[in-house]
Amino acid sequence: MTQEKPTAVAPNQPDHDLSAAGAAGEKDATSRNVRVLDWLSQRGIFVFTILLIVFAAIFINGFASLLNITDVFNRAAPIGIVAVGMTFVVITGNYLDLSVVAQVATAAVVLIAVSNESTIPAAMGLALLIAVVYGFVNGVAVGVFKANAVIVTLSTTFIGLGLLRWFTGGSIYFGPQDGVIRSFGLAKLGPFPLAMLVLIVVTLILSWVLNQTNFGFLVKSYGSNREATRLAGVNTAWVVIGAFGLSALGAMIGGFVLGAFSNTAVSAMSTGFDFRALAAIIVGGTSVFGGRGSVLRTLLGVVFVSVLTNIMVLSGLTFGVQQMVIGALIVAAVSVDALARKAATS
């Protein structure tokens, strides 16, 4: 018995399928549709990102300044690191890891608060331990118990944020003004903050993991067909645990970068990381249906989402509008992916 069931209306239902009517006579048109939709969902991001940047540079006041671009990079780095880690979870077909919100805040708070009391390596060690626990708990619940990833990570988000607020009492932690963390957060290579370099290094490593290693291959294979992967003798539980583990590691590094950049940490600082990261992944062309995706294109998605957010902030739009736009972006990008799939199978 397979774990999955056809979640959407089964595509092989002629009388219920929208695209089937057109497909009968006009085969060329359909295959063109397939190509257009496929291109949109896979490669469109290159063009859209460039168009968006050009648009912003021309029409948005203050976008094309060095100060603003550094700011975009600074804000993009933590979200980007979270997103490239979470890409693995999405490729396994487990939708997303909502608990990154709790994980990022926990890592930032642990980094600042513990290093104030003790040393930075101790803080990082503790954060790593917490990340391993997150990855393991989420991974075991989803991989071994075959529980639904959205519900599992929703509950771990509430548990994690609850624990964090309980321990901290909701207080804000400040790092020392002349500390190592502060100087890392301010460090720059030309116009690029050091955080950007961290993002690029993490992306390259994870891209290598996805494309060149055995584990990466298994992640994609599990995402496209769970049952076949299991029958091939793969221990699928470890694939899922690994994917959630990478997501947790990404969230931890993202939390470090976020904490270092602001040199303060509070439990509410990672609000919005879940949907921004998901939007970046999906816009980057990683399919929520699993099995298909790319870490490098997630990076492009991050650039897209960050520039879009920056445009909205510069235009004075509120957080509410930003949520609406990014929510709509997620639905639109997934719709394109779903329609491409539908067109391809009909």
Place this chain on the structure above:
Amino acid sequence: MTEKQGISLGEAQGGPWNRIRRTLARRTEGRALALLIIVVIVTAIMEPIAFTAYEVTLGSIALIGLVALGLTAVILMGELDLAVASTLALAGVVMASIDDLALGIVTALVVGLLIGVVNAFFVVVVGINSFIATLGMLFFLRGAAFVLSGEEPVRLSDIDAGIAFGKPLIGGLTPRMLLFILAFLALQVFVTRVRAGREFYAVGGNRQAAYDAGIPVRRRIFTGFMISGFVAALAGIINTLERTAADPTAGSTVLLASFAAAIIGGVLLTGGRGSVFGTLLGAASLGILQVALTLSGVQVDVQNIVIGSVLFIAVITDPNSLRSVLGSARSFFRGRSRASPT
């Protein structure tokens, strides 16, 4: 589930024990009942006030239960509506920003229905998995609630109506509880007695078979999402009336509790199994739990930890999950004992 029923039907025939076991195997409320018993016993020992102040407890059960009831309709079909929390918040804000009370309530309910239609459109017509589609809607609608309210609570213009709404109507039951009981009965009758409702089980159990049997699957999914949107909007309206203000951030703990209630009530996330009564049991246990936690002076954070843990346990002790864990454990040990074949 099908193979299990097949086996028990085959070997059945004799013995009252078998008949009891067969009935039990068909019921899905076991976990909710266990949780309810534990919660009631612990609460009775630690915080007996939760039962003497039963109006508060019933109110909490009604709020959690109402949202959970709407979710039940969707989950029965193997879909999920994550957007209920934002629907609740948005409906409340919409209602409060319209001066005329009756018009506000009607508009809010229409908004709930429309949200259900939009959700179902993305799931059925576009073909997006409902987890992702409604997650996108969750963010979108939360943003919409923020924008509409200007990011701060909206006061209800007709405060008298709100105060009247909080007063007991019939024998200690406030309108909120009556509405909850009404919604419970309506949904219970719908999914057990009405053909369209019974077909929800078929759609959730095996969608392909439901098609082949001539069930209008698409229309049923639309119905389900509309029920959940409508009920969430109703919950938002009740919330706003009782607090005489609409909070755009309303209901995050309630959301968590209502998911936990529906899932621990035995509604299988993959669809096809579950009962409205189980959801009621789940809502009862979580409502009592929440009131008991509040009474014992526990912070919201700790409440979130406890309710989050209940949800986590509920989702991993799902019968499907337990079976797959048992299966992998069995194959693990068998793999060990059967050393190197050929």
